[in-house]
Amino acid sequence: MSAALYRARVFDAPTGPVGEAALRASDDVGLLVRDGIITRRGPWAEVSREPGSRDAVVHDLRDGILLPGFVDTHVHFPQVRAIGGLGRPLLEWLDTCALPEEARMADRAYASAVAQELVHGLASAGTTSALVFGAHFSDAMDVFFETAAGSGLRITAGLVVGDRGLRDDLHTDPATAYAEGLALAQRWHGRGRLRYAVTPRFSLATSDEMLASSAGLLSDVDGAWFTTHINENTREVATVARLFPDARDYLDTYDRHGLITERSVLAHDVQPTDGELARLAASGASVAHCPTSNASLGSGLFPMRRHVEAGVHVALGSDVGGGTGFSLLKEGLQAYFAQQLLGDAGLPLTSADLLHLATTAGARALGLAEVVGHLSEGMAYDAVLLRPPAGSTLETVLRHANDAEDALAKLFVLGTPADVDRVWVAGEDMNDTRLTSTTPKVPLTTLH
Structure with a gap:
């Protein structure tokens, strides 16, 4: 059973309706993913010490913001x-x-x-x-x-x-x-x-x-x-x-x-x-x-x-x-x-x-509410890491954001595909796997 442990700043909004959505934001989250499914979410200090995390490959994503796909x-x-x-x-x-x-x-x-x-x-x-x-x-x-x-x-x-x-x-x-x-x-x-x-x-x-x-x-x-x-x-x-x-x-x-x-x-x-x-x-x-x-x-x-x-x-x-x-x-x-x-x-x-x-x-x-849409335990690890280039306007304003809501607002105002650093579907890193069945995978970094 493949396992990966992600350490990240995570934003998602699992509850609605629109007009009343609540942001769930954590600066240092541990996400344990096995076979593409999030099996554990919690503070990094706790998740990283649990016995189930010992065999997982660790990915530190804290220099970006992790959102659901x-x-x-x-x-x-x-x-x-x-x-x-x-x-x-x-x-x-x-x-x-x-x-x-x-x-x-x-x-x-x-x-x-x-x-x-x-x-x-x-x-x-x-x-x-x-x-x-x-x-x-x-x-x-x-x-x-x-x-x-x-x-x-x-x-x-x-x-x-x-x-x-x-x-x-x-x-x-x-x-x-x-x-x-x-x-x-x-x-x-x-x-x-x-x-x-x-x-x-x-x-x-x-x-x-x-x-x-x-x-x-x-x-x-x-x-x-x-x-x-x-x-x-x-x-x-x-x-x-x-x-x-x-x-x-x-x-x-x-x-x-x-x-x-x-x-x-x-x-x-x-x-x-x-x-x-x-x-x-x-x-x-x-x-x-x-x-x-x-x-x-x-x-x-x-x-x-x-x-x-x-x-x-x-x-x-x-x-x-x-x-x-x-x-x-x-x-x-x-x-x-x-x-x-x-x-x-x-x-x-x-x-x-x-x-x-x-x-x-x-x-x-799309009838996928039990599968994707937020980064909770039991959900597929479909995620996107936004990591704007150093010195860009988005990177600058994110460093000066007042709080998580403000940081998220800045992502919507200034974010573009150029700020998308990594993408996962069911735990598969789209930078490491093919995007089409007929041509070799082109790294996302070359598509920006």
Whole structure:
């Protein structure tokens, strides 16, 4: 049985809800990890002297800050190279930036290269678990799952389907969508740290027949997840209302097919109705808040207070490539800004809330709350060490932080992937193992 003993300054936020998250911070913690699981957490002076620690390899991480691995609940595999398409609202951005790139996934070699870029981007930003919006081509998803399996990351993903409103080369039909999705799930769902997610693009691009096909697949793949988009842009919402004249609202286009459950994650929800919020809360579904994308595409300021007060679970997503990068530190900061700009309608957020959103809340949204999200006994050792370069602005302000809450706030304000020094998944150091199954591991230090 392999054992490692980590001595570190540890921050995590295991308790919520958002708006009431409590920071758990300790300057000299001992974490005993056996076979990827934290078996003991306590003061270093105690843990290091216990008989169970005697055979462990000691790692002193006190020159950085150890956080739980980040959990991204909405990121697009095919859009890595589309990051930075500014100046367009959602539907125009899709037509000019995102969908042409999505069409290139028909080339297996192209898809393979982008898959490698995605897993490198996630890991180098400290993200260890992600719900990935896949590609429209089953061959591209096959190569993606192969790459994800080799990375060691915890990845949930699936074939994206649509039968109208997109480019013709991205359309499919309900029977083909079901058959290809089932074949992918049979090959990859439950293999290692992979799971399958049924993924209709959004109701604007899916007929009732396609959504019924998605419901059949969700029912037939035990433990599968469901993810899609909702209420992102006012023009999108109006178009969906026109396409589904008999639906109560946007949520109903999914809900009447049985697609909204505790295993559902819906991205954006910038313009929800009160009725939709009530039904989301009752179902146990989660919303992936994607703040940099909402700002970049001009979609609006996310009404977090309304979601939280209605009892809707909220986590963070990077929404690459509508979003501006893989870093959930940046997403947390933008989430804070959005709530500040809403004034009295916003939900005041602390640095503990931001960490909770990026870790524990994401784990709950993905059904991993008993596995990852905080660094407690019994949890997997999924962790990220932030160690800014000596003399950098972040390193300077951290030395002058007033307390742990202040230090954490500075990490969200100034932290970037360049400050990510080491990343672990189930105790595996991503600097020592492969990040893809098809290429040699590139050390994270070279990715900065």
